[in-house]
Amino acid sequence: MNLDDVLAKIDAELPAATDRLLELLRIPSISTDPAYKAQCDCAADWLVRDLQSFGIDAKKRPTPGHPMVVGHIDGDGPHLLFYGHYDVQPVDPLELWDRDPFDPAIEDTPQGKVIRGRGASDDKGQLMTFVEACRAWKEVHGKLPCRLTFFFEGEEESGSPSLVPFMQENAEELKSDLALICDTGLFESRVPAITTMLRGLLAEDFTITGPDRDLHSGMYGGIAANPINVLARILAGLHDETGRITLPGFYDGVPETPPEILEQWNRLGFDAEKFLGDVGLKEPAGEKGRTPLEMIWSRPTCDVNGIWGGYTGDGFKTVLPSKASAKLSFRLVGTQDPEAIRKSFRDYLESSLPPGFTVEYRTEKGSPASQMSVEAPAFEKARRALSDEWPDEAAYVGCGGSIPIAGYFKELLGTDALLIGFGKDDDNIHSPNEKYDLESFHKGIRSWARVLDALTRNA
């Protein structure tokens, strides 16, 4: 099937596609606020109608929370599933918006035209890039190039409580050869990117107790072990001088980044000095011998997220406290096993406590990293397709944080996910004055047409 005709159709249809997106943006589908329940429902209905308008068998599917939207269309070749979310973040503080967040508009800016409004980038605009690509394809060719499933949720911004149960209950229906997700961005707002590594997370929240009451540091200082001193020693002992984490077995399952990926990353020209300088820092502080992008994408970390103990008010109190507490998290990569690392950490912690000390743990949070199998041909096909659309060559990138949905596809359905998105760093997602560049929207639609073509042409 001819791609150029589809791209031409997309170009011609851009004003109509933009109008459709503006319609969807007018629906204030704030999932976290019960006051907007009907509006979430309304956004789901809008999507069902829109998918039906070009021949998708779409239905609203109830959950204990906001509904899912699932649509199917048959076709030859592979079965692809596209995921997006129609819910948006709250808009407060409203006074910081330059316009009503739910009265979206196209604005001219020195950097080009933007679609301004809550959800423009996260994720209604990104979701519609795929929908519009499919609509154009269908209108040009009368059918789609493969079997397709559309899967939209309405609770992504409020923790996706219904997502895993729904995927489990409808696993057969949602199983596909590859999941496509459009909820990420261009690297440095410029380079088309496929996110192939997402770090996992292991969190520990704990309190150590030494003396059974607060002591006077004059009377007991020097003989009584001080829980804050002990905690500091435990936390400091988690890294060695080269920045490596010292827990036994911690690096089990941490792969070396393949040389060809490292080369791609080097070509990205990532400016670590600027990245750090923008937040007041000077030098990369991670493992010695690793590039800055390895530090944030493909290497595991250990950060203390919170610490407290003893007297923290004004002035001074010479207390030798009974307790000291910390919240700690490890970012995980490769096939690191959160539970094995939790055990290794707790063994280390407990063996580091002086006699008589106890520890209480408060959390059980842990999720492994997601690493896509980039050797699957689909990844390289998609990367070349993106490179054809954008001035820069597309790259496989990592993501230091977690995108749980990618892990769910792998874990629950055994499907790899192709994470492609067109957001820019200045889109103000989750903030006032959210926007999506018209370029992101337009080239995003064209990108998906190219990716669909690339993934199905030889299938």
Place this chain on the structure above:
Amino acid sequence: MNLDDVLAKIDAELPAATDRLLELLRIPSISTDPAYKAQCDCAADWLVRDLQSFGIDAKKRPTPGHPMVVGHIDGDGPHLLFYGHYDVQPVDPLELWDRDPFDPAIEDTPQGKVIRGRGASDDKGQLMTFVEACRAWKEVHGKLPCRLTFFFEGEEESGSPSLVPFMQENAEELKSDLALICDTGLFESRVPAITTMLRGLLAEDFTITGPDRDLHSGMYGGIAANPINVLARILAGLHDETGRITLPGFYDGVPETPPEILEQWNRLGFDAEKFLGDVGLKEPAGEKGRTPLEMIWSRPTCDVNGIWGGYTGDGFKTVLPSKASAKLSFRLVGTQDPEAIRKSFRDYLESSLPPGFTVEYRTEKGSPASQMSVEAPAFEKARRALSDEWPDEAAYVGCGGSIPIAGYFKELLGTDALLIGFGKDDDNIHSPNEKYDLESFHKGIRSWARVLDALTRNA
């Protein structure tokens, strides 16, 4: 002059002496609460009258706060000065008292008779042990065995704001050969003790800042230095594996405890296991190769008194925080110089910060240790006198905390202080149901008579 007659007089006068103490205890001289200003004044007047009643030239002396009481009597031999304080701690929570704190009484308990009431032990009862010893001596011999100055303050429980200026303005009048202070206790409620070492204190209260805002630990974790991790490493680095403090020059001026003092301490039979067990701990945690009493009396320490940073609420937040803070104190001994150690600490801290980090300090508190010259003959004379009165042999002991008045006598007047007291561990000072054992009061008076005798006999 005959000591036995004085001791017999003390025994005979005990009921009258107890009545006098009860009178003083009925005056609610709570110095920290402005509502009790008149009562503090009233306690000072009571003391002036009481000193005058046996021939002391005593006067109330105004200060910007509560008045001092200063009394003089001439005599042959050395000039001794006695210090005590007539103010008391607040009494709340009142509902935990078994009787009105200012309606004192002699109570029978399974452990013997006690004087119950606020101030019974701290410090009115202790102060009166010396006054009653002098009264008995005067009544038996018609004069005292030496020149004496009585010096009572009314602000000890509220930070002694007027004390240093008053001592400076009246330095000539208050200069003596030796200061006597009765505001300490029996070692383990049993062994008469002269406190000859008081640790000093150096406090630091600071915040380190890394990134100029809180960061997402997914996006920045691994490349951005985390101020809490950095702070933990700095704090942990203050001790080596043997428990010694690592700051350059820290041990300058830390003397080895003389063997004869160590032997005395060993004979005290200090039960470190019980001392620690009472607060839920098991093992001494100080410097390796030091005895428990060295750890709390004659060795310097470094304790973190408070720490805070990042997210400390319920649940979890994957923040890489901008700041981390700690309050830290060093207990000092010998001639350690607080300002030299502050500089060494700050040099260490600042050289341990990653590039771009800054530190802000909030405190300037520091005072050197007090160490009495026990080779002065007065100390050994007093120790033998105490040993004569009590079943256990008297000992020179240390005090892990600070008693600022002892330092002031040395610093402002060049006078050593003989700290002798008869309080017991269960006296509940600063707490509800404060008491002073009648035995402490009675044998305390007798002890001072013996000490006066010993210090003046060959003079």
